[in-house]
Amino acid sequence: MPVVREKDIEVLFSAEEIARRNLELAKEITAHEYKDLLVISILKGSFIFAADLIRAMHEMGSAPEVEFMFISSYGAGTTSGEVRVLRDIDNDVTGRDVLLVDDILESGKTLKFTRDLLLSRGAKSVSLAVLLDKTSRRQIELNADYVGFNCPDYFVVGYGMDVAHAFRELPYVGIVKGDAA
């Protein structure tokens, strides 16, 4: 087991598995032949997934525009979850196909809020791509169009995902198991 910050990390999805899956997702996305696609990476957690996914999309022949939205979903996993836009995109999305990219789909509140916002601004379509889907945690009905992996109900870190800003640099997704012996 890798040890990081003196903690054992159990690897759930390896760097190689993720890279393979990204190519498959990119192939599916490209096959859709979206017109004038705008990819929006939802910060902070999706920055590594989005970086790899857009390069896999390039390999498959997509040429999207890429933007970023910083969404805060304080307590999103709880019923009190409040979602706010901390940094918005500069683009006009009217009439455009948009692909929202996020790390994890959990309660569904973050992506539902963001998708509804872009649709209300006139986006033609808003599709959702997530690396991980924690279906057991869903609080509202929402499904992603592109899912990397189904994720068991553990708090996971790595590949952009953090505990208090730590562990984002891990090239894999894992669970922090506790103090290494």
Ligand code: IMP
């Ligand atoms: P929700 O779908 O609105 O509940 O929000 C999901 C968001 O919560 C994700 O984009 C992550 O930023 C964060 N999140 C949920 N589960 C985890 C986890 O296991 N590790 C790290 N962040 C998580």
Ligand code: MG
């Ligand atoms: Mg997030």
